[in-house]
Amino acid sequence: MTEIPSQLGAIDRETLTPLVRRATSRTDVDVVDWQSHPLHGGWEATSSLYRFSGEGRDRDTTIHWSLVLKVMRASPGREDPHHWNYWKREFLAYGLNLAMLLPGAT
16 A cells, blocks of 8 residues: 555645635635644544645735645445445545535535
8 A cells, every 4th residue: 555645745736726725715825835744533544634734825815724635545344335334435425515415504
């Protein structure tokens, strides 16, 4: 298995900018700098969390931003989509935007 921390270096300004723009609802923000740190906690041994945070510029305004990357890995016994702990379930649920079906969602 490829180590995830070495792959974090592949995340660059071009990757982060559209994500930061979406997260901050600022279409003109440009990422200036950032750093990443592992987050700890939880019980899932086949996933990892990383926090990316930094600054961006939107015209003359400095924008502080933060994003979380969750890396999921397949694990033996959880490849079947019908398994109660299917390893892709959370990823697929976010892709469906199920939160928009909750009362009060906009």
